[in-house]
Amino acid sequence: MVHNTLPGIEAIFVNEWWWTASCEYADIVFGVDSWGERKNLDATGSCTNSFLHMAPRSPLNRIYDTRGDAEVMAGISAKLGELTGDPRFVDFWKFVHEGRDEVYLQRVFTASGATRGYDVLALEERAQQGIPALMNFRTYPRHGGWEQRQENKPWYNRSGRLEFYRDEPEFLEYGENLPVYREPVDSTFYEPNVIHGKPHPLIVPRGPAEYGLALDDLSTETRQVRNVVKAWADLKGTTHPLTAADDRFRFMFMTPKYRHGAHSTPVDLDWMSMLFGPFGDAYRHDKRSPWVGEAYLEMHPDDGKSLGISDGDYVWFDADPADRPYRGWKEGDEDYEVSRGMARARFQNAMQPGVIRMYYNMYVATRGSVRGAKERADGLAKTPETGYQAMFRHGSHQSGVRAWLRPTLLTDTVVRKPFFGQELGVGFESDVHCANGAPKESFIKMEKAEDGAPEGGLWKPARNGVRAGYESDLMKQYLSGGFYQA
16 A cells, blocks of 8 residues: 555545554645544444444533544535535535534434434433433344344345345356355465365356466465365365465464454553553663554464564564565565564464464554654654654554455345345445455464564563463462462
């Protein structure tokens, strides 16, 4: 994105109330209200529980000269209307200009089955009194499909019944017309994206040859649309194409969301960053550390030791060189120094051997943060001009992952419920039938970059025998419950 895509974009505007990496690469950053300063009524919910969370307008004064997100969009649009003479730019945001943007929220509530009948202003008043609200579900906790299962109401598809066979042409073409399991496109020890199964008369996908592709073409782009069926007896003898080319590629790389955070919020504040993992240090005794907390790769101790990596060491991690950390990278490029992934090794007995985990909630390295680590007297990975603070010395979890497009998420034929209302639609619908989600997994190799201790040698907690794979006799006694007597 940074190296190949952004240079081709004429202008990038960002709305933010916290200086993020997106701001680092933006042409214009509009400062917007934080959650505590909002002057626009809002609400949110979850797909997994029944609570309707109202966000009343705040009585607090704005700390700076900020605006709400909607006000920024309306202001830009009004200026475009002035420049073009087209009144639609202004009319589109009519109720924002009038200070009545709750009208838009009321429209959403009225159109949604779970909120229809609610008055948003009444909900706001109750929320200010501490009175919660619930979605209009018929069960608590929420039971998806309860009416269909208990009252025989139709499901939101063509037949109104649960459908385990898809006859749309895309599903037939890709061999997914019956429930099947595919290997991941990248994060597997075996041949990627293969459909598991023995020959079956109903699963006859279009093979690579029908697209003009060689059967043995397992290149990065090709394999995401490659339809090959193999029984496990045949598949288990295969290897990932990266492993075949370089046996150092032998680790599945997973990047889930941190349990106690939402997106990047665990690392906005120094205290939160410090508690994010075992490398938090308010004093930064190790001046190599990018901040008071830093990113880490979790791995089984046996995996680390097999590579000469010790707990707490700095580690380089690399994914498919065809396109990561970006297409066309070269050693010595400024962006390669910024983008190649580096993080601490955290030994974790709970990890399955061969599987590496890195939470995606950590602020990425940028050109400014890498330069700051070199130029600043304190060594912080902090952009001198903007104050952007990274949790990586180099790279991020995105150094190892990329997006993959699954054809059966991108059809023009699937019948599905639309976002609003009790009706049916066909094909694309945002957040319903589309390419969705975020890059989460890949296949990597790792190598030691630096010793864990700043003076060289083993990281102090491992040296003291309190870390996985280095347990002292006293630690083993503690872990076995020997400190407790009934």
